[in-house]
Amino acid sequence: MEGAVSLKSETASSVASTNRTRRLVLLMLGLVSMFNYIDRTVLSILQEPIKRELKLSDTQLGLLTGLAFALFYATLSLPIARLADRLNRRNIVSASLAVWSGMTALSGLATGFATLVAFRVGVALGEAGSVPASHSIIADYYPPDKRVTALGLWGLALPAGIMLGYASGGWIAATLGWRAAFAVIGGAGLLLAPVVMLLVREPVRGAFSTHQHVAEPISLGTALATLWKLRTYRYMLAGTTLHAFAQYAMMSWTAPFYMRVHHMPLSEVAAWLALMNGIGGGAGIYLGGWLSDTVARTSPSGRVWVSAVAMFLMVPAALVQFLVPSLGVSLGFGFLSSMLMFFYYGPIVGVPQSLVAPHMRALTSAVTLLVFNLFGLGLGPAVTGIISDRLAAGYGMHDTSLRYALAAVLIFSLVGALSILRASWFYRFDMREA
Known part of the structure; x- marks a missing residue:
């Protein structure tokens, strides 16, 4: 009897310890992800002072915030993820954080478009290794019935990072200049990297799987073919990618939009966008995940189509945000569009x-x-910048060109919503197969 009690006590203690470890790991990976989005966002809020000092065009700014970063970030994430499926993922996350934070700090030394592109490429090289490895670590720390919730909590780092990127970048730039903003934010990330090495433990790969063969290696071609056969994934990816075209255009150009069209100072824009994207975006991620799981109890495909409904609603809200002449109304609808914009995040992860x-x-x-x-x-911010330059040069819309450029790219979210609706038709079948 005493042995049974002792065993039960040890088991409870082990579970509690495991839960504490899980929460610590989730917190640390959330902090890493938060710095990921801080370092991306800070360039968006600093665009206007950088443009003035370095004499850049909107097209160049669009390339900096979009294609120059995305080209390397996206393509390198695949080979690094292959390493993460084989090597220590904790080490990959920590090294990635150190690289991108160092490159962010060095961005303050930029002397022109070419050097700033080089530093942004360095940021992309670092950030490419973080997200896939983090997803894999979390999936091995949390069982299937808690995994979506854990990934949803981890996803809150996105709006938190955006909020802190706008707020801290805007405040430091207004006080010390845009170069100091890069140095301070990059330096903070460098300090976090060794802490991740100390506090995060590498989990057993496939810890909650009931199949022993899951650890066997798989070729890249076979893996890609498997993903292509999953019609839910295929159409979800197409839909969220189309939506991302408009999303990243909005995230990149909203700060210059308010500064040019509504003549708001940098410090005010930073504060408003921090609230709009931090609180609004965070609410969107939480509500998107919660509604998806709630609807899925009676309609399993609801875990997918809730995102499509949110995209359909976001488009008119964003149109009001960019086209209405009233600043107050624009900010109010901007909060709503930011919330709806992030509904998809939990389901696509x-x-x-x-x-x-x-x-x-x-x-x-x-x-x-x-x-x-x-x-x-890669293309959302760049295309929006090109449209803005063309409207300014061809139609004299020097201060208002961004208004119509941002309104034009919202069509991608509508098409994306249709693709996600299509994905929901296949969800039940693909889950049975899985």
Whole structure:
């Protein structure tokens, strides 16, 4: 009897310790992800002072915030994810954080477009290794019934990072200049890297899988063919990628939009966008995940189509935000559009992780990042900048060209919503197969 009690006590203690470890790991990976988005966002809020000092065009700014970053970030995420499916993922996350933080700090030394591109490429090289490895670690720390919730909590780093990127970047730039903003934010990330090495433990790969063969290696071609056969994943990826085209355009150009069209100072824009994207985006991620899981109890495909409904609603809200002359109304609808814009985040992370085997999770995230970022992040800001330059040069819209450029790219979210609706038709079948 005493042995049974002792065993029960040890088991409870072990579970509690495991839960504490899980929470610590989730917190640390969330902090890493938060710095990922801080370092991306800071360039967006600093665009206007950088443009003035370095004499850049909107097209060049669009390339900096989009294609120059996304081209390397997306393509390198795939080979690094292959390493993450084989090597120590904790080490990959920590090294990635150190590289991108160092490159962010060096961005303050830029003397022109070419040097700033070089430093942004360095940031992309670092950030390419973080997300797939983090997804894979979390999936091995949390069982399937808690995994989507854990990934949703981890996903809150996105709005938190955006909020801190806008707020800290804007405040430091207004006080000390844009170069100091890069140095301070990059330096903070460098300090976090060794802490990750100390506090995060590498989990057993496939810890919650009931199949022993999952650790066997799989060729890249076989893995990609497996993903292509998953019609839910295929159409979800297409839809969220199209939506990302508009999303990243909005995230990149909203700060210059308010500064040019509504003549807001940098410090005010930074504060408003921090609230808009931090609180609004965080609420969107949480509500998107919660509604998806809630609807899925009675309609399993709801875990997918809730994102499509949110995209359909976002487009008119964003049109009001960019086209209405009233600043107050624009900011109010901007909060709403930011919230709806992030509804898709939980499903696009959680659904694919449930459809594939453990030895494909990092690769699946990398493929998602590759397509999502190459088209969405790579082209969205750049195309919007080109449209803005053309409207300014051809039609004299020097201060208002961004208004119509941003309104034009929203069509991609509408098409993306249709693709996600299509994905929901196949969800039940693909889950049975999984």
